[in-house]
Amino acid sequence: MRNAKNVILSVLLFIGSIALWEAVVRGFDIPPFILPPPSQVGLALWRGFASGLYLQHLGHTLIETMLGFVVGSALGLVLGTLVALSRPVEFFLYPYIVMFQSLPKVALAPLIVVWFGLGLTSKVINAALIAFFPLLVNTMVGLRSADEERVSLMRSLAASERQIFWMLRLPNALPFVMAGLDVAMIFALIGAIVAEFVGAQKGLGMLIQSMNFNMDVSGQFSILLILSVVGLLLNRGVMVIRKRVLFWDPSEKERSEQERVSA
Amino acid sequence: MATEAISVQSLSKLYTTRDGGVAALERISFSVDEGEFVAVVGPSGCGKSTLLKILSGLLAPTAGSASLRGTPIVGPRRDIGVVFQAPVLFPWRTVLDNVLLPIDVQGLGRDRFMGAAMDLLALVGLREFERRYPWELSGGMQQRVAITRALIHDPAMLLMDEPFGALDAMTREHMNIELQRIWTERKKTVFFITHSIPEAVFLADRVLVMTPRPGRIVDDLRIELARPRTLDLMTTPEFGEYTRHIRGLFNVKGGLDA
Numbered sequence: 001m002r003n004a005k006n007v008i009l010s011v012l013l014f015i016g017s018i019a020l021w022e023a024v025v026r027g028f029d030i031p032p033f034i035l036p037p038p039s040q041v042g043l044a045l046w047r048g049f050a051s052g053l054y055l056q057h058l059g060h061t062l063i064e065t066m067l068g069f070v071v072g073s074a075l076g077l078v079l080g081t082l083v084a085l086s087r088p089v090e091f092f093l094y095p096y097i098v099m100f101q102s103l104p105k106v107a108l109a110p111l112i113v114v115w116f117g118l119g120l121t122s123k124v125i126n127a128a129l130i131a132f133f134p135l136l137v138n139t140m141v142g143l144r145s146a147d148e149e150r151v152s153l154m155r156s157l158a159a160s161e162r163q164i165f166w167m168l169r170l171p172n173a174l175p176f177v178m179a180g181l182d183v184a185m186i187f188a189l190i191g192a193i194v195a196e197f198v199g200a201q202k203g204l205g206m207l208i209q210s211m212n213f214n215m216d217v218s219g220q221f222s223i224l225l226i227l228s229v230v231g232l233l234l235n236r237g238v239m240v241i242r243k244r245v246l247f248w249d250p251s252e253k254e255r256s257e258q259e260r261v262s263a
Numbered sequence: 264m265a266t267e268a269i270s271v272q273s274l275s276k277l278y279t280t281r282d283g284g285v286a287a288l289e290r291i292s293f294s295v296d297e298g299e300f301v302a303v304v305g306p307s308g309c310g311k312s313t314l315l316k317i318l319s320g321l322l323a324p325t326a327g328s329a330s331l332r333g334t335p336i337v338g339p340r341r342d343i344g345v346v347f348q349a350p351v352l353f354p355w356r357t358v359l360d361n362v363l364l365p366i367d368v369q370g371l372g373r374d375r376f377m378g379a380a381m382d383l384l385a386l387v388g389l390r391e392f393e394r395r396y397p398w399e400l401s402g403g404m405q406q407r408v409a410i411t412r413a414l415i416h417d418p419a420m421l422l423m424d425e426p427f428g429a430l431d432a433m434t435r436e437h438m439n440i441e442l443q444r445i446w447t448e449r450k451k452t453v454f455f456i457t458h459s460i461p462e463a464v465f466l467a468d469r470v471l472v473m474t475p476r477p478g479r480i481v482d483d484l485r486i487e488l489a490r491p492r493t494l495d496l497m498t499t500p501e502f503g504e505y506t507r508h509i510r511g512l513f514n515v516k517g518g519l520d521a
Binding site for chain 2: 147149150152153154155156157158159163167168171174248249250
């Protein structure tokens with residue numbers, strides 16, 4: 001697909017849709033507090049970065065997201081391992097985990113802000129809470145999905161349960177864990193932004209909220225743009241790590257082959 | 264008089280199912296001498312895999328006793344090497360790391376076995392493949408890695424459960440020649456399970472013939488064919504005599520229509 005003609009076509013398509021947007025807003029006289037023209041969004045983006053305002057808030061949101069991601073996925077990994085390895089832990093804990101999982105976690109954000117304040121802590125906790133579940137579930141499933149024949153092989157070598165865990169179950173679970181991290185990264189960003197909506201002094205979510213009060217719609221658009229780029233980059237980052245860790249995974253090879261075919 | 268590598272006495276295994284029990288093995292007795300190549304042949308469901316699982320310590324028998332080299336089997340043990348039908352390699356380990364898995368598990372220290380690993384890989388024709396990953400190898404090559412892995416800790420005995428069953432006919436013949444060569448060079452006791460009559464006759468000193476429901480040994484046949492055996496041997500009348508005899512046993516017992 002990636003030949004010169006198609007690249008030019010896709011650039012033209014992008015420019016065309018931006019131009020159409022601009023023309024529609026101007027032609028139909030749509031007020032900028034309903035739908036701003038792309039020129040104004042671009043202007044807001046430029047002003048925001050030039051004044052240093054966006055960078056400062058972006059940095060704050062990124063820190064919340066990354067901390068939440070690390071804390072949430074580490075907890076998910078540890079707890080998922082415990083549930084997978086210990087029947088009692090599973091028996092006593094799993095019903096609550098399932099109950100908690102079916103709850104829309106963003107609904108907890110107001111409570112968490114009340115408990116942990118307007119600062120960094122409440123955002124990190126909210127991000128971690130949402131990032132936690134994909135890791136928990138995937139680690140659990142991954143550790144339990146070790147091929148029966150491979151387990152038999154380890155047993156025939158008189159391997160201990162501990163050795164079976166470290167040499168077989170854990171590497172075998174890695175593709176699942178990486179898929180969990182993929183999702184957790186984006187979830188952490190959502191968690192941080194939602195908590196900022198509820199109450200914060202800094203961050204892109206808080207900025208969107210205050211722009212909303214001031215009817216600064218082009219500002220909001222410019223931040224949405226930033227957020228989608230940030231989400232994309234974070235996701236790509238996890239994918240790069242995943243390719244390095246899972247060089248041996250057949251599904252990973254299929255995936256990269258598919259990407260090569262569709263690229 | 265050679266020592267007994269495997270000794271099995273009136274061994275039975277009963278699987279309990281919803282509608283009662285199924286006798287996978289019923290009072291089986293036999294012994295294998297040290298250094299002997301013994302093949303077990305029988306149709307699927309005759310209990311031969313169950314027998315191998317008991318010998319490798321993965322499964323406990325319902326009754327009877329089995330011992331390896333004079334000591335009763337109570338669980339998996341480290342003086343045997345097992346080869347399964349599938350290569351069962353770990354995709355995240357290189358060929359060399361897969362071969363060294365038993366060394367890692369048994370904590371024997373890789374350094375001391377590095378030379379042995381390279382020698383064995385050369386023996387099975389996989390020199391220069393030690394840094395490759397399993398998915399880069401063909402099915403026959405993967406199974407050769409599995410055989411190397413079973414030999415690395417220099418076990419006195421190899422237990423093989425239809426190791427070439429998943430390979431195509433030509434690779435299979437080639438692997439039979441290879442295995443015979445490895446066996447002549449290393450002089451291990453080999454206990455080899457297969458559902459192919461020609462494969463059993465070609466490889467073994469002795470063939471145990473099993474029939475299903477209940478799993479029983481119906482014949483213990485000594486194969487008096489000179490070694491090294493070649494593929495041409497398979498077309499000789501003597502070879503045909505052995506295979507016809509074994510096939511006849513299945514027809515009488517109705518084992519083959521299962």
